[in-house]
Amino acid sequence: MLVVDDERSIRLLCRVNLSASGIDVLEAENGTKALELARRERPDLVLLDVMMPDVDGWTVARELAEDDRTREIPVVFLTARAEAADKRMGQQLGGVGYVVKPFDPVTIADFVEGVIERVERGEREQLTRGISSPPDR
């Protein structure tokens, strides 16, 4: 799983908690590196921050969707942007989950695993339509 966030602390939180559930975690601290890692490593899911300098999360998601090598990788946004308009943007870019900071890192592994399962069951479009967040903290 690829965790993309410019904040070291958020990456650390995700890595520790996801690893605890046996998930292998790749980290990227900016958009450029995220795209590079995604293309090379083909992770099962990208946990993607939106507000990053230079290449932001929206751009990363768009480029992932436009690239044959990465099109299938589900994207879950992990962001401080809580407005409805932002959530709609995440939906338009094909996100399958939308996690608003602050979030509970303890439940994040179950949430992303659930998302991956449903994607594998072919429910990707439903996930995007009803783009959801993990249970409230």
Place this chain on the structure above:
Amino acid sequence: MSTTQAHDAADRARRLQRVAELLAEAVTPQEVLDAILTDGVRAAEAHAGAIGVLSGDGERVELLAQRGYDPEMMSSWATFPVDAQLPMSEVVRTGEPVFISSLAERNRIYPDLAHLGQQGHALVVLPLAVEGAVFGGLSLSFDRDVEFEEERRELKMAFARQAAQALARSRLYAAEQAMRERMTFLAEASELLASSLDYNRTLAGLAHLCVPRLADWCAVDMLGPNGEIQRLAVAHEDPEKVRWAHELQERYPPDPDAPFGVSNVLRTGEPEFLPTIPQELLDLALGDDDELRQIVDELGLTSMIAVPLNARGKTLGALSLIAADVHEPFTSADFELALELARRAAVAVDNALLYREAERRANAARALAYVADGVVLIDRDGIVRHWNPAAASITSVAEEDALDRPVAEVVPAWEALTTHVPLVAPGAPARPVTVPIVIDGDERWVAVSGVAFEQGTVYALQDVTEERALEKTRSDFVTTASHELRTPLAAVYGAIRTLRRADVELSEEDETQFLEMIEAEATRLARIVEQILLAGQLDADAVELHVTECDPSEIAAGVIESAQVHVPETISLALDVDGAPKISCDENKLRQVLVNLVDNAVKYSPGGGRVELRVRNGLGSCVIDVVDEGLGIPPGERERIFEKFYRLDPQQTHGVGGSGLGLYICRELVERMEGRLSVESEPGRGSRFTLELPAR
């Protein structure tokens, strides 16, 4: 005729001649009356004399003056009918003299006089006539019986002719004099009325002009907008009495329905003239109020004139004149003068009102022309009737292209623009609705409010584009601030949740990292909150500066000293002072700015290096450079870093990120201290922030 008789006759003729000379010298009616009744009566060898004149209506004889009679007895003869069986009446009627030699003869001819028991002997009543017209009579009473032979009769007649001439002449003179005085008075009044458009002042002045020349009292009352009587002025020679009249007016406000007096004049627009105020009227007015009765009795009101100020068929007010203890009762000439005065005053008031109205309209037009809000008047048929310059500017449609045309043609989007605007009734609070309009491809936001009234609808348009932009900036600030808070909050909350996980054994290293993370992110949270507050204060211009004289090199040294404690070992701090002048600034704020700049320099020097504070003398200023050898700033971002919430790629920084407000706050603070903050940078080689503050 004997020698004695001849001598007496010559003597009488001489005395008459002397009287004729005196009469010729007399100018005023009083002087003439004096000459007739003293010298004349004496020359005629009579012991009393009286002069009566025909009243204006020719119905009565009025006694003008008398000398030698018992005043008490004469008081009942002040006036009597022309057709009475009395010698004076007969003379005035016939123009023929009456000569009576004895009391017996008198009582025989005039029995009316007999029953009065009036004493006396001979009596002569002579006609006073000029150019054949009789205007009065002169009576002479003798204390003995006298036979009036031809010569005596001739002399008496000659005396009467001279007296009549002199009296007529003096009365003419007096009338002319009075006329001249009236003309002078009217001229003065006209000048006063024309002196100002403030009719409250000119009418008050007019009241004072009337006293005491025209009357003892003068008052001006105006009709208020609701028909109420407003006393504008009262004049009397004695200011104490004026004060007292005002008090009286307050205690006894005029009854607007009173059948006579000012109320009646104001109501009917008709003048009132009471040469003598009848007691019945006073009784009616006073009712049972004994106190008021006493006051009015003391005033001794004798005569009253009240004239309306009428202009263009409307009664604006009334001018009232009262003769009391001093002034003679009013004559019809006084009444005429008062009417003329009122006519002129009314014209002046009307002019002032017209001018005021014109001025009011001109001001209203001016206000509409210059008001920043668009004002649009649309009649009931949807035709534009008013389109002020602001409306023209907001809609980009000129007044001449809008007036008298259907509004739907003038602004095609008008209906869409106003369809959601609630129309309120006149006087109700406006309920503006903000709508966007696109003019020449430019979107403007306009607050539109509408008031519907009988003749149409008036709309007010206010361009609120700027306010909306400001509002957006404010809400963006709140949104961005909340974003900035969410990330450190997420870190703190997440770290605690992770540390408390019972199902996962954390490595010692991770545990330490989480604890450090909590500390650092909590510190960052606190700093962001502080900076948000400060930025908010700067935005609201609510930051207070405590300006004192400071030594910038001392402050710089303090900043370096405290930074020394926490900078990484890879950073070397230095201070270079080169003759810095004293400055006037807020010491704490300057320190805050320098701490921030030094912290930034350290933060953006992840590879270590030198961070130097250089304090030097500029041209009339103190210049402080904060120089680092760090990452530098790309050219396109050098101005943007001073914007709120703008941050350089924070992943390149070590540890805690910034709030995105530091440099914004620095620049705002420096500018408030009348200084400048700028930056020069070479990416990869470092940056130099230059702070310049004016020297003392």
